[in-house]
Amino acid sequence: MNNILLQSFNTPENAAPFDKIKQEDFLPAFKELIAVSEKEIDAITENGEEASFENTIEALAYSGEKLEVVSNIFFNLNSAETNDEIQKIAQEVSPLLTEFSSKISQNTKLFERIKKVYGEKEKYNLNEEQQMLLNETYKGFVRSGALLNDEDKKKLEAINRDLSLKSLQFGQHVLAATNAYYKHITARSLLQGIPEPVLQQYAEEARERNLEGYVITLQYPSYIPAITYAENRELRKELVLANGKKSFDDGEFDNQNLIKEIIQLRKQKAQLLGYENFAAYVLEERMAKSPAQVYKFLNELLEKAAPFAQKEIDELKALAKADGIEEMQSWDHAFYAEKLRKQKFDLNDEELKPYFQLEKVEEAVFGLAEKLFGIRFSERNDIPKYHPEVKTYEVVESGKYKALLYTDYHPRKGKRAGAWMTSYKPQYKKGGKDYRPHISIVCNFTKPTAETPSLLTFQEVTTLFHEFGHALHGILADTQYPNLSGTSVKWDFVELPSQFLENYCYEPEFLKTFAKDYRTGEVLPDVKIEKIAQSKSFMEGYQTLRQLGFGLLDMAYHIDPDKVNDVKIFETEETKATHLYPANPETAVSPSFSHIFQGGYSAGYYSYKWAEVLDADAFRYFKEHGIFNPEIAARFKILLSSGGSKDPMELYKDFRGCEPKVESLLKRAFG
Template identity: 45%
Template sequence: MKTNDQINNPLLSASNLKHEAIDFPKIKSVHFIPAVEFHIAEAKKIIASIRDNSAPPTFENTVEALETADEALGIVTSVFYSLLNAEANDELNEIANELGPKTSAFSNDILLDDKLFSRIKTIYDQKDQLQLDTEASKLLEETYVNFTRNGALLKGSDKEKLRKIDEEKSRLGPAFHNHVLKATNSFELIIEDEGDLAGLPESSVSAAAHAAKEKGYRHAWLFNLDAPSFVPFLKYADNRELREKMYLAYSSRAFEDDFDNQDNVKKIVQLRNDRAQLLGYKSHADYVLKKRMAETPDQVFAFLKRIYEVARPAAEKDMRQVQEMADSLGGPPLLQPWDFAYYAEKLQQKLFDFDEEELRPYFKIENVVAGVFLHATKLYGLEFKPSDEYPVYHKDVKVYEVYDSNNKNEFMGLFYTDYFPRPTKKGGAWMTSFRDQGLIGGQLKRPHVSIVCNFTKPTPDKPSLLTFREVQTLFHEFGHALHMLLSKCRYTSLSGANVYWDFVELPSQVMENWTLEKESLDLFARHYESNEMIPADLTQKIKDSDRFLAGYHTLRQIHYGTLDMAWHTADPKNIRDVGEFERMALEDKVVMPMIPGTSISCSFSHIFAGGYSAGYYSYQWAQVLDADAFEYFQEKGLFNPEVANKFRTFILERGGTENPMDLYVKFRGRKPDPDALLRRSGLS
């Protein structure tokens, strides 16, 4: 029987709103821990009944039953971590410190249960006789492997070691994230001399004036480390001293300051390595890559080396051209990191007669959103209907009901959008879900999906006008959302984006390709004042400039992928200093001088507070897939229904129910051509 506190806790029972939407305004911070504890207790009862079942173990009474045992807990934790990333406060950060160890201990209680594993192993050993369909076979395999990769075969004392490692590890990720957020928010550049704004576009100046006014400054301009403020400042501000100040503030976040992450980095790496070795792997990278398309660290290093060898000469040429541009304008004889974007922009204007600021008026956010929806309609028959009846966690959030017009207007899911930066939101852009698609409560349920970004905000006198890179980011995250919304699987653990990590970026990265095509841009790129379609010469300049600095940008990605692999293949006992380790790992990969007092690792949330440890290479890996996939669309037509249906059927609907390479071959008719990426970037 529930207590009064439990009755008043909206996280303890299914929502009674339409489509069981999350009732965000009713959720208070104090609800999370009681809800997690309640759902853990309920799940333990279900799992005990599975474990102690006197009937012989079967797929249905053990594996399938276990799949749904903690479904309610999963929804609560999904909501919590979504809010922690998008609407954080000190209370939620404190709760994260408590919640992580609770869910980690619960997970270990399941995965280290000898009796439960014995039932699963019995079924797994009989798998060839069970005549399971493809998805059920995959669930059985994944369940068995999940147990063995998480300690089921360990003996008593080693199981306790694993528990302690996981408990400590569960605290460190949120702590790292919190330090980065606080370090980012702690810096502001207040400009009071209008002369210091020279070079900055009107959009940046207007946004900075509005930001200053909101903070109570009179006749001033406020710049911060959010991307819409920071990126144009480095690209356009004539004042080199202020560019340096902004760069150093951004690049030293959570490094040797009040929110220093160096200890967190070293502890996380040590714990990951200890865990991997306890489970019989040489390193954390070996452990991770066992469940990736790349399979081994050697294959990742070989992949990165191949791309590096092609990109390095092109990057050096790019650097020479930018330096020559700086020389012609009386710039510094040796470019520093805070100079590169500034002079690269000057070079781009010279080579292509093109300033990206010219594009902003054609990318009003409402038009871009309508455009990305239209792409989903033309490719997959999806319709997005805005609705005000769903509660949200912030006034900026909008909600859409998604329907499939190609299939009797079937409801496909709820889609949430949250586009603008605020102090409570971490930087970057991401897709998340409050509920995945699959069996929930014994019924197939549709997903509730959200994309969260940090785009240029509207001001009182101007709407949100996106940069072209922001347009590409929106298409990218929307691709992830489509992976979730179009999922047609039975089991949530295999649905949507629950795929190999080096496959997960294919649906997102392939969407970016449409932003470079005139046929696509003509659908939505219209001037926010005149409603004129984007001129053909501008769309051609977008296409022509796409390969600009391709070598440099490719090498930067190799730079990050190499650092990630270095952290997760090295012996942590030999790492004394974070900055020195970075310098050694990247000494032959740097594209710009490494500046004392700065650090990549201490704010590298992808690998220390996200899911990309020993996986950052996957962005480049997926680019091979998406370049090859998009060539198929280009051959047949950008919105060719046959190709779109194949991509939907074999990539977007199947989730992780089959081997990703098998799914890709079903879509493409062959394995991906590695040279497709080099052709697209002009590096072949």
């Protein structure tokens, strides 16, 4: 069978051969590569020599290389360029991969060899990264059920298989529900207040659907401007309610039962492995260590932030009252927040957008990476792509090839909402060769039109910097083993690079280098730049409470799932301390909370705020010594390049000289 996925790619930098892959290649490729990987495991377990670090731990770390590459290609396509056929294949492939993973983690002969090496680790004279690999490998097997009896191993395998499928189904429902809704408007008068470039975007969407007038969707570049600028309160209400009803409507895409099934399965898994609940199981492997520590952290921030948040909402309510609105609702928030922002800072997203042409923002973030870390980006046109909108860049350091970077910036029907960084190939070293990573950034920014290039809101500028921070974590990777490389770090450490890089968007001396009107080349006026810097903490109290609400809800689901009889009632009760507007019975966050029910943030959503403490403290260090300080940047580069090869708190202390302080975040947020 002529299956490109089973052959040498023979592409530049051995990049994924997207131009030659057929969808029907995937399933047979997965089956074949799983069999190949199983033989690699057999070679380890059947090795007649005594178990050693090299023939067992290292051999395992390097196994399954081709399977991982194909998995990355497939699941990245399932997120960025999916269709019915790919989703159907995902439903078939996920159980196969889960079963394969379970076979490895429950392989008694393999674990006996690992346990032997682990028990004799003192005799191997391992370096720090090798010790980390050994410890993580042993713990990983124990946490995957290696110490269970045969009956319980089978139970765990079935739970993992069910979880894999249900999480996949959850995400498919959210994507389908997002795509199913659109608001068709023929009367322009209903769109009063919405800026002309956005109206052009809505008209383009209508044309693509062969409709007259305008179409608003729930894709963020369409949805956010509408709820921010539309003077028509009924339109804002309809859109906010539609967004809040995603997968919460008792229809074919409803996720409420899936939520209950997923959290019960996670509870069963945790208790089978000897943990009180799933949160305890997850947090054992995080910087926070325990649910009690997470609650202490979240509640401390809640206590500090709540008065600031209430003060912010009171200001918005005063504006709304002047417009005759006696009781402000959630669909009024973005509209009046934008009004207040303009009043306080004379800033308006649509006025700023001409200064943030996507290509110029990208140039700026590339330039920042060069200034801080000495790497350069140049576009390549010989790398295969999965969609014409994708661009590929070669990353070079000191004249030497460092990585490939794919960028994919605009919404499509087959792309899930949001923004993310991902990897097609990890970095690692083997046989004296340094295998370099292939990294991708995927976003959903407004498409260019016939009249205008892609122009970003300031929030989208920070989003691009955020995802690029993750990308740097992968690009700069310099570790021996693929499973300790790049973003393969403790989950509450992974957001440090991304959130750290966002800080530069608010620095006047940096902003001036790229915030230029695409029509005239005029630099954004100093007064506006200063206002942007001042606006960094605008609505920080509200945003903090919103994030804390998500974190508390996530923890509650994974500490006592038996309390969840009604998803809406449970959600309302667990987040009530963070509510700033009346709860709406028609909407719920949980059924589209993909981070915790599809992504990897279950019992870990708090990590966004945790990482904010790290990033605020790290950037404060730069601010004290110069935001482009080469010596501090060199130390931060070591932190990034080290991946998961060292304990994250030790890495941070090596960089900063001390542990991070919560006060750094509070000072940045509230002065």
